[in-house]
Amino acid sequence: MARDYLTLAQSMAQEIVFTRREFHQYPEAMHQEVQTNRRIRAFLDKHGIGYMAPADNITVAVLPGATPGRMAGIRCDTDALEVQEQTGLPYQSKNPGMMHACGHDGHITMGLYAALLLHQHRAQRACTVKIIFQPAEEGGKGALKVLDTGAAHDLDAIFGLHVWPTLPVGKIQLSPRPVCASTDRFVIEVLGAGGHGAYPERSTDALAAGAALVTQLQHVVSRFVPAMEPCVLSVCSFHAGNRWNIIPGAAQLEGTLRTFSQTVREEALTRMQEVIKATAQAHRCRATLTVHPVCGPIMNDADLTEHARKSAITVFGADHVQLQAPSVIGDDFAEFTATAPGCYAFLGIASPDASVGNLPLHHNQFTLDENALPLGAAWLAQAADDYARNIAITQR
Structure with missing residues (x-):
């Protein structure tokens, strides 16, 4: 039976926004995401979700299913940029010279609430899900650091997303082909x-x-x-x-x-x-x-991306799921896709009137339409859950 992750995520919208703004106020540079991980672990502890802590700046939430099965992963990057924030928002960065100007505060938040959604429905899932809170994505080889700990060596598939300022909120893009350079x-x-x-x-x-x-x-x-x-x-x-x-x-x-x-x-x-x-x-x-x-480049796996596309239709509706044009941004999510099939999507964050979420990534006034956050959390949970059920069906 399919779970209505979107409705559940939307019922948590106020908490999701509060959590994202908390992370936004305390950005940390790559390799220094220690306080960020303490906040991540406090959230997981509060909700009774188990995790691994292979380093001070790495946390891997572990969500067992009701029965043994495949291992699915979700990657969420946690580092910020050396940018002096100029948004003037009441929750803008309190750390001088540091800013979540690439939306990683949103990625952390969506990962945490995907963990909560999956935790609440663990009794129906025949798959373990690991949600990897990765440091140093911004050129610091953080994915390799995670892989070196062995915390992600057993993944059979991995999902990830990035907030995308040229895409309206309510839409998602994913394609079975190279997506990042x-x-x-x-x-x-x-x-x-x-x-x-x-x-x-x-x-x-x-x-x-x-x-x-x-x-x-x-x-x-x-x-x-x-x-x-x-x-x-x-x-x-x-x-x-x-x-x-x-x-x-x-x-x-x-x-x-x-x-x-x-x-x-x-x-x-x-x-x-x-x-x-x-x-x-x-x-x-x-x-x-x-x-x-x-x-390296991110190469989406065709079969996994087709499963993830169907999950996206469940969450967003068919009219809001689009093909993803290749982008020349880089993301070390590629290191995970070199070890397991992966699917990496772009999540729309631009408000309908383009007043919010339309500035480019890394801009000192970058922000996002927070209505995108429940959608992203729901898709991550839905994709991992659907992967587990599809694998279970094919193994019967």
Whole structure:
């Protein structure tokens, strides 16, 4: 018998909003989510939900079913960003320079209430569900930290979602295909020889070489990557010099490369190396490229996503379930999908009049329409429950 998780979640809407705002006020940087996890554990303790605590900043709620079965997972990230919040909301961040500007406070809250919904209906479920409250998603390899503890080694499937500001509240997107790009961080060090600003001919100008690299690197995508292959290369940081009359002898550039194909990734990195070397030599400088892989692409499993789509129809209605276009954001949920079939969805958070939830992720005035939270919690619970029942049916 199907459970009406949406009605149950909506009956808790006031509590859900209160919980989300509590987390919003106390954001913590990646790898430092200790107080956040204390609040998570206090909620679980209050409701009699068991959990594992393999680290101070990792909590895994464990929800056994009535009978042994498969192991389903739900991932919720917990870290915040080094952003000074400018929303002016009465519940805005109380931690200076930190903000939940990517909606992870909402993810935590939806995970907790999905846990509560599943806990209340454990007697009818033939599957254990683990809800993983993961640290350091924002480039800190938190998923690998969770996997290294062994707390998620036994998953047969995993679900996740991300709040999505370009999608109206009441809608969800999911697709059986690649949905998020692989992410690499790169650092370029340019070395020349500094000198007096009045005599540039006596210097080897690292700033000029770096400036040329910013423009030349754009040709990697436009001239070396096939037009139908998604690829983004962005230089996002450039530091050189510290005085108005000294030509700098060193420069540092940082940026990101986003791709869906390993072949395209390798080609782009090879071409970047060639462009960097040639451009530096043209300016009589030397340059090195260091690449820091952040995460691979998220590849939704087709069968699991079809089950999750049916769960979404139950919660949202067929007219509100949409196909998900691939996004070049990165998320280390990909590490979990490398070990078990996964489904990662986008949850609409923009209010109907676009007055709330329409600013981009990581913006210092980012917020969300809190009407989305019961929907997200209900879908996570419904997807895990339906997975258990579908597996039980196929095993009869």
